[in-house]
Amino acid sequence: MFFQVIDILGTIAFAISGVLVALEKRMDAFGVLIIAFVTAVGGGTLRDVMIGIHPVSWMTNMTYVYVIVASAVFAVLLRNKINYLRRSLFLFDTIGIGLYTVVGIETGIVAGLHPIICIALGTMTACFGGVLRDILCNEIPVIFRKEIYATACILGGLTYFLLRKFVADSNFIFVIAGLIVIIVRLLAVKLKISLPSLYKDKA
């Protein structure tokens, strides 16, 4: 129940972030809806397709569909006031990636994959919705350029497998690993930390 609420909050945040980018690109209603959808379920879809889970998860759980459509309608109607909600949205989004990371990792474990691959799957689940959103909007994905986002997922994933060596309680591991993702991201944004561009002029 608790996890379901978080999952829905994360889906809402992802969908709305899609709407905001799509509106900036002056897309029509259909485009906005599709981008909301892709942002919210894109990461999980890619994960499922690569592992071989089909039909992909959101196709067999209508909750996602209803939540995404409602979020998109809501975001479009309130598009001029959504700035006041940015702080809440950022929080939902951050909680969402924390949850999605751990869900992705556990999907990989169930499929019997190596820990490194599981961490990659968790990061993919959390981040690739945003990557697909940016590709469809003809932008270089923002997470490749300036946000501590995937790095938070990777650190959460490492925590997950570290804890697993010492702790038996899987709920505890789930929560702590998710919290690490959330805390790293919050701190990074609070302290304005970002990964440096590796580009160096040949001076």
Add this chain to the structure above:
Amino acid sequence: MFFQVIDILGTIAFAISGVLVALEKRMDAFGVLIIAFVTAVGGGTLRDVMIGIHPVSWMTNMTYVYVIVASAVFAVLLRNKINYLRRSLFLFDTIGIGLYTVVGIETGIVAGLHPIICIALGTMTACFGGVLRDILCNEIPVIFRKEIYATACILGGLTYFLLRKFVADSNFIFVIAGLIVIIVRLLAVKLKISLPSLYKDKA
């Protein structure tokens, strides 16, 4: 037989629309061929991969391959005269999305999915070839911006499931739902209707 002819006409129209966009981007012969292919089979491929049909349909039916290659060669050779064919191409294309929408819906029904998901699959089958074409050509997908295209597919899909409640004859449902897609699109283009951009300046 009748449906096969329509299917081939749709494939031809999609392939040629790919060639035309690729030529504008000054691609070489290989690029043109690939874009023709992706435009024609991209939507169905995405649908098959997400549901778990593999190998994806076009890999086990050589007709598609031959039709697409022939269409691409034809379009390249006649590229300076193809403007005269725009009207026929538009008609083929519209018939194609009508057919593809219903094919996608029925694939979803066979997979036991919810009607809303089936409509999404139908729309995806009809529209995502064009989306992939535009991404490969580094454009924001045109259907997100200005055409009644997906909307026609969605209306056709709703018709499909509405009829299903009252009518038993599946061929009849197939044809009517496909016709709705075609008529909505023709009317929209004839009457110059398009979805408005939802973007509003904060004036």
Add this chain to the structure above:
Amino acid sequence: MFFQVIDILGTIAFAISGVLVALEKRMDAFGVLIIAFVTAVGGGTLRDVMIGIHPVSWMTNMTYVYVIVASAVFAVLLRNKINYLRRSLFLFDTIGIGLYTVVGIETGIVAGLHPIICIALGTMTACFGGVLRDILCNEIPVIFRKEIYATACILGGLTYFLLRKFVADSNFIFVIAGLIVIIVRLLAVKLKISLPSLYKDKA
């Protein structure tokens, strides 16, 4: 053993080509790593997903992961000196596509697909990592515009199936078809041959 070494050399070359493009786009460390990954395993992933091999190959073979991460770190550290290595990289890359083409073809044969589809799969395996790299970096894929790259793969594929009619020794076929890919590409670059753009001004 011999093929494994070639496979690793190819993976290294693909990963480094990803790093170089990502650095030019001023991506951060995470972005660079992802692009390296996608370039190296993207083609094979697409092939596996379309045929229905899952989990996709690189997820069950950690060698790829280690080689790609090591190559990316190496390329970033030596980024100002990598120009001296361009000739070796080009050679690795060319050997890599030769190998990947034949691996893709044989995957298709095992799946019982038509020779033309097998050649398409081989070409996809060799080329689509680069296509995905360019899409993620917001460029029109370079292979659609100016390089004899896919054409070499297609010629190698035709050779493969031609030889298969007359020769029984599958290792021999493998090597010769791969060599054709490599030789065609080397010759094309040496002699500065490229496919012409098909665009013609309506003069």
